[in-house]
Amino acid sequence: MSLIVTQGLTKTYGTQVTALHDLTVAVEPGIIGLVGANGAGKSTFIKIMLGLIAPTGGQVRVFDIDPTVDPDRVRAKVGYMPEHDALPPDVSAAEFVTHLGRISGLPRTAARERASEALRHVGLYEERYRQIGGYSTGMKQRVKLAQSLVHDPDLLLLDEPTNGLDPAGRDAMLALIQRIGSEFGISVVVCSHLLGEVERICDSLVAIEGGRLLRADRISAMTEASEVLAIEVSEGTDELAAALTALELPVTRDGRMVLVPLTNEATYDHVLRVVADLDLPLHRLDQRRHRVAELFATRETADA
């Protein structure tokens, strides 16, 4: 069963602003990165999935439930971490998360126990009786994450969870999200405008730009087809490129390096034979993985 399915999902505000345009995507359970620049429509997409706003057109189903028709059933299975500050300063984290657990329908004792557990999982067990107003930004982000976990959802929607964190805090938060996704058995949608950040922890990526779907696929599928062989020789780079082109290999030049797409095992042999035949001093030969960002970049230029 797909986790989230949309069909031609569109959201416009008035006649001028289009937040989402004809978004059709099917997402499998796992850790999903939802990437796009600020204003690309990520938050709008999340709010539609929560049934907080109604789409102008198209359909959306989460756990095969339509949030526009039955928001309560979707929300019972979903935890939401908003982007902005959402914490009162004058209560303790334990009390606040317990209260929100009860708002999710947990009985009193269960809410208290699960609040303690959720705060422990995000690493705030010792500090949980202190007032939230005295917490650092990183601790506040953890409280927001804990409240999204308290009612044991099957899906977390995290809107920019690393916002405002220093590099160490970002790494810790990403590690935590990865643990939730892989060990807790909870699917996670991580919204971010930083592709490099989410691609490290995600199983699949959905990229949107200006409300339109740029690309949606599993990370493995995106990177597998794109491995390249980088060859660097101390001299004779031009001869090498010419010889490889003669073998009908699609060669590209990147500074002092020659790049050849690694389509099959034979590519290695071809390259090594050419280098040996020309008797060139081989400086470096390695297999490179494209970063996902480069894929988007090439695709965008191809579209243009």
Place this chain on the structure above:
Amino acid sequence: MPESSVIHDIGYQRYTGPRLGRAAVFGAIYVHGLRAAYGFGRSAKSKIFPWLVFGIVALVAVILAAVRAQLGTLPLNYIQFADAMSWLIIFFVAIVAPELVSRDLRAGVLPLYFSRPLRAADYIGAKVAAMVTAVWILLAGPQLIIFLGGAFTTKTGMSGVWNEIEDLLPAWGYSLIWALVFTGIGMLIASLTGKRAFAAGGIVAVFLMTTPVVGVLSILPSSTAQDLAGLASPMTLVSGVGQWLISGANTGLNIGEFGPVYAIEAITLVATCLLLLLARYRRVASL
């Protein structure tokens, strides 16, 4: 979950217990709000004001009960007692309404509420119910003190106690009207701003500004104008309803034959405030 069951060794436990419905969630917000109104579960600082007001009102009630025990007559009846406390009620409302609604607006907590199985009507309905109860307790508790003082010192036995009960119950109903009108107005004003000081000031201002209007209207030469003057301020509006409904209320307010007008305005006022609150939170919930 469709995935095959796996035993996770890291201590994360899935929750398999009951998930309660909207009624229980309403109850949780109601209790939370009622506790917050009196500063329970909050810092010592936020307990000061509600308990100061409650202490003064209770002290007045104790003094009244003591005076009656000595002299045999009550200087103020239950209805007059509630009216006499009106400014304390306003201060209480000006503190509690922002505590219940402005605070959530300010901290941005609402997205956390409304991303859960909860409707705007549940949220604001529970908050209103909590505040009505809090204001009612502020009056009804001290009224109970006066009653107990009277019941224990009555010289006519059970019939004396029964007479007191017959006075107390309408007075409790009267306190409920106070609570409804003041909660409606106070909460509506507080829901417009996240700044507590603005909300509190706005609430006091509304009550302050309407009082002189009543004063001016009540000295007009027309007796109809005098009888209707009380409609201009929430405080005299409530007194007027009490004067009409409860015999022997002796609020000192002249309402002539216009009692039903006072009642209709009170009902309309409360209903309008609640509908505006609901409309406001419908909008807030979708953001």
